Amino acid sequence: MSEALTTQQYISQTAAEVEAALKSVLPANWDVPAQLRESMGYSVDAGGKRLRPVLVLAAAEAIQRNPAAAKAAMPVACAIEMIHTYSLIHDDLPAMDDDDYRRGKLTNHKVFGEAMAILAGDALLTHAFYSIVQSARVNGVPAEIALQIVEELSVLAGASGMVGGQAADMLGEQGVTSIEQLKYIHQHKTSDLIVFSLRAGAWIGGATAEQLERVTEFGTALGLAFQIQDDILDLIGDEAKLGKKTNSDVEQHKVTYPFLIGLEESQMEVERLTDVAKQALNQAELEAPARLFGIADYLMKRDH
Numbered sequence: 001m002s003e004a005l006t007t008q009q010y011i012s013q014t015a016a017e018v019e020a021a022l023k024s025v026l027p028a029n030w031d032v033p034a035q036l037r038e039s040m041g042y043s044v045d046a047g048g049k050r051l052r053p054v055l056v057l058a059a060a061e062a063i064q065r066n067p068a069a070a071k072a073a074m075p076v077a078c079a080i081e082m083i084h085t086y087s088l089i090h091d092d093l094p095a096m097d098d099d100d101y102r103r104g105k106l107t108n109h110k111v112f113g114e115a116m117a118i119l120a121g122d123a124l125l126t127h128a129f130y131s132i133v134q135s136a137r138v139n140g141v142p143a144e145i146a147l148q149i150v151e152e153l154s155v156l157a158g159a160s161g162m163v164g165g166q167a168a169d170m171l172g173e174q175g176v177t178s179i180e181q182l183k184y185i186h187q188h189k190t191s192d193l194i195v196f197s198l199r200a201g202a203w204i205g206g207a208t209a210e211q212l213e214r215v216t217e218f219g220t221a222l223g224l225a226f227q228i229q230d231d232i233l234d235l236i237g238d239e240a241k242l243g244k245k246t247n248s249d250v251e252q253h254k255v256t257y258p259f260l261i262g263l264e265e266s267q268m269e270v271e272r273l274t275d276v277a278k279q280a281l282n283q284a285e286l287e288a289p290a291r292l293f294g295i296a297d298y299l300m301k302r303d304h
């Protein structure tokens with residue numbers, strides 16, 4: 001991909017490639033109950049920044065040890081977008097955040113009902129693992145690496161990863177949460193999928209153990225900054241740009257970084273964590289890290 005593209009152009013172009021790939025991963029004529037297929041497609045096709053799949057592909061390209069890495073990584077990029085989309089569908093349910101809008105559209109359960117929204121999430125989660133297997137069967141990812149990626153996704157998206165973070169978030173709504181507890185929630189509910197995306201891309205790209213370590217540190221700090229920025233945007237963001245309602249954290253009595261340390265301190269924390277992330281990325285000594293540095297800066301300044 002041309003280096004002349006700005007970060008924003010790179011993200012839009014890569015997101016469009018991911019969207020095209022998702023169309024074949026989730027075929028329109030799939031022989032499954034029509035309502036279920038429609039409900040899955042409704043949320044997957046609704047857009048979003050496609051940050052996680054873009055990170056898979058950018059990390060795969062940054063290593064520069066496997067020229068076919070980005071193509072080989074596409075099914076994994078689709079998998080993480082399916083996992084992320086399932087998590088948003090379930091997060092919006094009345095039993096969780098009870099939100100009406102997501103990605104600029106009515107939430108899944110508002111259109112298809114709660115039962116179909118739960119099942120669409122379940123099906124996307126399950127299909128993500130199928131897609132990773134296809135990266136080995138069809139796209140040439142070595143089986144040992146696909147196995148490693150399945151293992152990491154099981155951990156980082158599961159009880160000790162994203163689901164655990166979401167559970168702690170739900171429980172935290174009921175009591176005062178310290179900054180340490182909040183960090184735990186953010187790291188698991190948000191950073192873990194970001195860490196997964198970067199590590200999966202790096203594995204396929206042929207990263208060394210040392211590079212994988214540093215990339216993990218990059219993702220951990222970047223993910224925490226990303227979630228704090230999400231909390232900031234919930235307070236001061238524009239609903240039209242965000243495609244979801246603002247002030248929902250306050251309405252749900254959620255303990256957030258702005259709630260605990262104030263808005264300005266939170267903004268400074270996003271900048272500090274972005275610096276920490278970039279230092280780790282520097283230490284990774286990747287062959288072509290420019291895209292990842294660009295994405296880190298872009299995310300720090302994002303307004304949606």
Ligand SMILES: CC(C)=CCC/C(C)=C/COP(=O)(O)OP(=O)(O)O
Nearest residue numbers: 087088090091097162163166189190
């Ligand atoms: C297992 C599940 C359901 C995981 C959900 C994980 C997650 C990151 C939800 C969105 O967080 P948020 O509520 O802070 O973000 P938003 O403002 O987009 O709703």
Ligand SMILES: C=C(C)CCOP(=O)(O)OP(=O)(O)O
Nearest residue numbers: 048049050051103190227230
């Ligand atoms: C982890 C968080 C903050 C939930 C929203 O994630 P994104 O902001 O990446 O949502 P989309 O762009 O994919 O809709």
